[in-house]
Amino acid sequence: MSKIKNLNLKGHLLTAISYLIPIVCGAGFLxxxxxxxxxxxxxxxxxxxxxxxxxxATMGGAGLGLLPVVISTGIxxxxxxxxxxxxxxxxxxxxNAIGAGFIGGILGGFLAGYLAVAILKHFKVxxxxxxxxxxxIIPFFTSIIGGLIMVYVIGLPVAGFTSLLTNALEGxxxxxxxxxxxxxxxxxxxxxxxxxxxxxxAFVLTMQAEGINGPITxxxxxxxxxxxxxxxxxxxxxxxxxxxxxxxEKETLKSAVPMGVINIVEGVIPIVMNDIVRCVIAVxxxxxxxxxxxxxxxxxxxxxxxxxxxxxxxxxPWTGAVAILVNVLVTGIALALIKKNVTEEDxxxxxxxxxxxxxxxxxxxx
Amino acid sequence: xxxxxxxxxxxxxxxxxxxxxxxENAGKKAGHxxxxxxxxxxxxxxxxxxxxxxxxxxxxxxxxxxIAGRERFEGKRIIQVTTEIAVKSPNKLIEKAVExxxxxx
Numbered sequence: 042m043s044k045i046k047n048l049n050l051k052g053h054l055l056t057a058i059s060y061l062i063p064i065v066c067g068a069g070f071l072x073x074x075x076x077x078x079x080x081x082x083x084x085x086x087x088x089x090x091x092x093x094x095x096x097x098a099t100m101g102g103a104g105l106g107l108l109p110v111v112i113s114t115g116i117x118x119x120x121x122x123x124x125x126x127x128x129x130x131x132x133x134x135x136x137n138a139i140g141a142g143f144i145g146g147i148l149g150g151f152l153a154g155y156l157a158v159a160i161l162k163h164f165k166v167x168x169x170x171x172x173x174x175x176x177x178i179i180p181f182f183t184s185i186i187g188g189l190i191m192v193y194v195i196g197l198p199v200a201g202f203t204s205l206l207t208n209a210l211e212g213x214x215x216x217x218x219x220x221x222x223x224x225x226x227x228x229x230x231x232x233x234x235x236x237x238x239x240x241x242x243a244f245v246l247t248m249q250a251e252g253i254n255g256p257i258t259x260x261x262x263x264x265x266x267x268x269x270x271x272x273x274x275x276x277x278x279x280x281x282x283x284x285x286x287x288x289x290e291k292e293t294l295k296s297a298v299p300m301g302v303i304n305i306v307e308g309v310i311p312i313v314m315n316d317i318v319r320c321v322i323a324v325x326x327x328x329x330x331x332x333x334x335x336x337x338x339x340x341x342x343x344x345x346x347x348x349x350x351x352x353x354x355x356x357x358p359w360t361g362a363v364a365i366l367v368n369v370l371v372t373g374i375a376l377a378l379i380k381k382n383v384t385e386e387d388x389x390x391x392x393x394x395x396x397x398x399x400x401x402x403x404x405x406x407x
Numbered sequence: 408x409x410x411x412x413x414x415x416x417x418x419x420x421x422x423x424x425x426x427x428x429x430x431e432n433a434g435k436k437a438g439h440x441x442x443x444x445x446x447x448x449x450x451x452x453x454x455x456x457x458x459x460x461x462x463x464x465x466x467x468x469x470x471x472x473x474i475a476g477r478e479r480f481e482g483k484r485i486i487q488v489t490t491e492i493a494v495k496s497p498n499k500l501i502e503k504a505v506e507x508x509x510x511x512x
Contacts, residue, residue, distance in 0.1 A: 056472035307421035407485040
């Protein structure tokens with residue numbers, strides 16, 4: 042296990058995703074705007090035969106179509122540094138060509154990165170040929186080995202698996218959608234943008250790259266609704282004559298709620314830290330409700346980020362709005378009900394909260 | 408003690424900056440000189456100077472992703488954690504850093 046941990050597979054994937062997100066957001070909005078005004082994404086723009094909306098949709102489509110390449114290049118770069126970029130790019134394109142899609146791109150990225158590192162390490166060249174290493178030897182040998190593995194070994198099974206997964210998800214009935222949405226919502230809510238949330242994000246982003254927008258929409262709507270729910274809870278609790286936040290927490294809410302509106306869930310973390318169990322329960326219940334609503338109604342944003350800005354990219358924006366509303370209400374009511382009244386002592390105690398102990402496995406010292 | 412650090416998270420808009428703030432506050436509270444560079448989606452901000460790095464007793468990297476410019480810290484004692492740890496237990500992390508520095512001496 043420790044060996045696997047040392048490989049840091051997740052870290053490489055997350056690095057690639059951090060490069061991917063701005064591309065998906067940019068391209069997603071382009072295609073959404075273009076298609077909203079009747080444009081279509083085309084493989085080629087023929088002079089004089091397209092409208093500006095076709096152009097926008099095509100720009101977006103081109104960007105989204107390259108996601109397997111971006112993820113592959115990002116992973117390979119994360120593993121091997123600059124020498125990883127060229128083979129990651131070529132193997133990513135190969136994954137695209139054989140229809141292995143986003144999952145193929147992920148595997149291809151790891152393949153490219155580790156091959157580049159291995160060649161860098163084991164391939165010894167005389168001094169005069171040092172310049173050939175990064176320009177010819179690594180890109181050529183990594184690409185030919187990795188590319189052929191992609192084409193003849195992993196490409197077809199992965200392509201098969203991807204279409205199986207896609208079909209299975211597209212064929213889900215509404216009760217399965219309910220369960221699936223609830224799980225996505227619950228998992229994304231429980232750690233407020235932390236590692237569980239990001240792992241689920243990587244999973245649902247994979248589906249979006251395959252053209253299934255529902256799961257990622259559910260996830261991000263939950264992230265959007267959670268902080269707003271914290272804000273609403275303040276007012277609901279007030280109705281009951283209950284005070285659930287300390288003055289410091291109220292201040293935190295003033296920035297956390299607007300951050301939530303644009304999809305940044307992390308603003309509420311300081312509040313959650315003060316009362317982890319109750320907050321997580323409320324958020325998980327609300328997230329499950331919101332996620333399920335989103336999936337059942339079929340909210341389908343083409344961008345994976347943006348909070349309420351995602352609404353206009355859905356084929357039916359009201360579906361997303363309803364999902365957010367449900368989630369906000371449920372989280373808000375749950376928080377107002379289960380959070381305790383704040384007393385003077387709590388306010389003082391909060392200044393000296395005990396921190397979690399650091400697990401020695403979680404730190405690396407060099 | 409002088410501490411430098413780098414914070415970088417996946418999306419690069421929230422955890423990065425929360426980690427920076429928490430580490431800097433915890434460091435100052437414990438009486439250290441600390442500055443933390445952020446590598447968000449917007450790019451590198453509050454970049455560490457060569458001087459700061461040269462003078463630092465220890466480097467704290469709080470990152471979920473590959474950071475840029477790691478070679479700047481070559482030969483330094485480095486503690487690497489995820490941003491989550493820096494956000495959740497900044498004071499303990501600073502204590503740990505002090506411990507690591509003292510071990511060396």
